[in-house]
Amino acid sequence: MLRYKNSLRKKLHDKLKVKHSLSLEDLEIGYPPQAKFGDLALTFPFELAKKMKAEPRKVAQEIVQLISPLEGVEKIEVAVPGYINLFLDKRSFFSQQLLTLDTPSLSPQEEHIIVEHTNINPNKAAHIGHLRNACLGDTLVRCLKYKDEKVEVQNYVDDTGVQVGDVVFGFMDMEKKKLSDIAKIKEKFDYYCWDLYRRVAAYFEKNPEAQERRSEILKKIEEREKPEVELAHHISRRILKSHLQTMDRIGVSYDLLPCESDILGLKFWEKAFSLLKAQKAVYLASSGPNQDCWVMETEDEGQKEKVIVRSDGTVTYVGKDIAYQLWKFGLLGRDFYYEPFIKKDDKTIWITASAPQKDSPQFGRGSQVYNVIDIRQAYLQKIVVQGLKSLKYFKQAAKSIHFSYEMVALSQKSLEELNLEISEEDKERSFLEVSGRKGLGIKADDLLDRLEEKALAEVEKRNPEFTESQKTSIARQISCGALRYFMLKYARNSIIVFDFDEALNFEGETGPYLQxxxxxLNSIFRKLEERESFGEKDLQDLISSGEIPLEMLSGEELTRFWDLVLYASQFEEEVLHSIHSLEFSHLAKFAFNLCQKFNAYYHLYSILGAENSQFKQIRILTIYHIKEVLGKAFSLLGIPLPERM
RNA sequence: GCGCCUGUAGCUCAGUACGGAUAGAGCAAGGGAUUCCUAAUCCCUAGGUCGCAGGUUCGAAUCCUGCCAGGCGCACCA
Incomplete structure (x- = not known):
């Protein structure tokens, strides 16, 4: 449809330019609210009427005279207030759709896009909040790639931060464990640390005097002193591997894992600091509450300033983030080294290193950067962008996109189900924020396990004859589909109050429904092959022959057919819209709606048992079109497609 | 206090970017459909002062102003 609209817009522009000064963009082509009004609607007569101070209806009538006849359009009508409704030539439109199924009309606009997502502190297991981040980020990546953009996916690893430091404290000071003891821990390590981290946080609450030791550990990690740094390294790498395994379960992967330890080791901050100082973007506060700190003035809030370097000379998180953002755009003048971290199939996930390596690829140097980070960090992301602006990198500042989204929270009901202890104060709230420190959260692997378990039971019920490995593999695909759809169905701005019943539901607007x-649909084609030896080649022959016995259809079936075709043809528009608004719930809803429309059609019209061969032909072509579009939509949403279920 | 976000059916949410024709889904509730391509499905019923009050407009859930309610942010934490 995108292709069709573009060419229609050009045609309209050509016909109208003699009489009206309208740009191509002014000629907006929309959809009427009801199918009976038409297939496409032009609303620009309203705009024009305003300019000409005329009645919209009259303007519309005049325009119809100018643009008629239009190739590929069967009928043009003026609707009462002043819309121009177009009725397309169904046969030529459908045939065009079938022939262009494999050739996307989207084209790339950027040289190199970097998407950063997931970014879980490597000190505990991944939880549902992280799953939302990863699903959003990964879907963006898939959509950008579909648009043929060059995309690099980064997952930032804060392996020298407070959170890892706290777990180091837990092992060293609370559990009195050495590296060799930790290496011997057999149980799921990210789960072990989840629990340990919660205990550490509670310990610090009760023993404020331990703060000193806490800071000491952090400092030792930064200065690469043993044994703290060895422990931090062991813990962060081991947990990082767990995270990658968890994300692999939902089909999420990365190209590069940039580590904070290397940002420190390669002195990225020192370089960024000298750039900022040279441009006078930061200054040393000589008085006030921030005395002796290097601060940056914030844009809108007047005199407010943000501390970048503390009075003890250490850099804040935002400072490091500014350096990292500069590196992403290739503006820092320093670079990482890289080594392989994990190889799976033919894909390598690289990790940064602080010493030169052999045969490593190039990363960074993006022309556009998306940071997928929850909305609570909006202010800090703004400061990072401001850092770029203060260095006069206005273009890059404009191309720094904070892909923000709301948190996943826990309902009181889900807390009860998990038997999590909460304070009296928290009991009053309608929902609770996930908190690693308090150990409040649903671990990603636990949720996926439960989804898999339920899916397995359902498969068992329906297909007892399948082999065990078939059943588990299908269950995995279903759990992935269920989770990804669940994470994508909500607008990113809306808080997901997690509820087990909803998340584990496989009926209605859910991933398994789509699957x-x-x-x-696929099983119809399988049966066509089995029973009638009608295969892919016969199908392609049918399409290229251009024989579409549309004349067979009338009444209800024609309406349904056309509704399906028209809706499915909007796929690429939906992809673009989703990218522009970073709202992948649009694409999710689109896939769901198309499924609903197909299911209704499926119930009414038999394909295998069609009345005659011409009915069969047209119905096969119709559902083939839907199958292809759904297949593409699913792959962008990351929803796997089981053979059977 | 300042800034951002949210308020739509019993519940969970679409629809708001760029105002457009009768505000849509799912869940829950009630009723119905399976000798036939998978019933993880489909059909029907019921359910709405679009937080409130003004304003702009031929036209407002959508834009503007004020108010009410809730959430988040405004660290020498990340």
Whole structure:
């Protein structure tokens, strides 16, 4: 449809330019609210009427005279207030759609896009909040790649921060463990640390005097002193591997894992600091509450300033982030070294290193950067962008996009289900924020396990004859589909109050519903092959022959057919819209709606048992079109497609 | 206090970017459909002062102003 609209817009522009000065963009083409009004609607007569101080209806009528006849358009009508409704030539439109199924009309606009997402502190297991981040980020990546953009996916690892330091404290000071003892821990390590981290946080609450030791550990990690730095390294790498395994379960992967330890080791901050000082973007506060700190003035809030370097000379998180953002755009003048971290199939996930390595690829130097980070960090992201601006990198500042989203919270009901202890104060709240420190949260692997378990039981019920490995593999695909759809169905601005019943539901607007629809669709084609030896080649022959016996259809079936075709053809528009608004719930809803439309069609019209071969032909072509579009949509949403379920 | 966000059906949410034709889904509730391509499905019923009050407009859930309610942010934490 995108392609069609673009060419229609050009045609309209050509026909109208003699009489009206309208730009191509002014000629907006929308959809009427009801199918009976038409297939496409032009609303620009209203704008024009305003300019000409005329009645919209009259303007619309005049325009219809100018643009008629239009190639590919069967009928043009003026609707009462002043819309121009177009009725397309169904046969030529459908045939065009079928022939261009494999050739996307989207084209890239950037040289190199960097998407940073996931970014879990490597000191505990991943939880549902992290899953939302990863699903959003990964879907963006898939959509950008579909648009043919060059995309590099980074997952930042804060391996020298407070959170890792706290777990080091837990092992060393509370559990009195050495590296060799930790290495011997057999149980799921990220779960072990989840629990330990919660105990450490509670310990610091009760023993404020331990703060001193806490700072000491952090300092030793930064200055690469043993044994603290060895422990931090062991813990962070081991947990990072767990995270990658968890993310692999939902089909999420990365190109590069940039580590904070290397940002420190390679003195990224020192370089960024000298750049900022040279541009006078930061200054040493000589008085006031921030005395002896290097601060940056914030844009809108008047005199307010943000501390970048503390009075003890250490750099804040934002400072390091500014350096990292500069590096992403290739503006820092320093670079990482890289080594392989994990190889799976033919894909390598690289990690940064602080010494030169052999045969490593190039990363960074993006022309556009997306940071997928929850909305609570909006202020800090703004400061990072301001850092770029103060260095006069206005273009890069404009291309720094904070992909923000709301948190996943826990309902009181889900807390009860998990038997988590909460304070009296927290009991009053309608929902609770996930908190690693308090150990409040649902671990990603636990949730995925529960989804898999339920899916397995459902598969068992329906397909007892499948082999065990078939069943588990299908269950995995279903759990992934269920989770990804769940994370994408909500607008990013909306808080997800997590509820087990909702998340584990496989009926209605859920991932498994979508998967089931496509499984059914595929199974029709499988049966066509089995029973009638009608295969892919016959299908392609049918399409290229251009024989579309549309004349067979009338009444209800014609309406349904056309509704399906028209809706499915909007796929690329939905992808673009989702990228522009960073709202992938649009794409999720689109796939769901298309499934609903198909399911209704499926119930009314038999394909295998069609009345005659012409009905069969047209129905096969119709559902093939849907199958292809759904297949593409699923792959962008990261929803796997089981053979059967 | 300042800034950002949210308020739509019993519940969970779309729809707001760029105002447009009768405000849509799912869940829950009630009723119905399976000798036939997978019932993880489909159909029907019921359910709405779009937080409140003004304003702009031919036209407002959508834009503007004020108010009410809730959330988040405004660290020498990350």
């Amino acid at each position: 089931y629809t496509l499984v059914r």
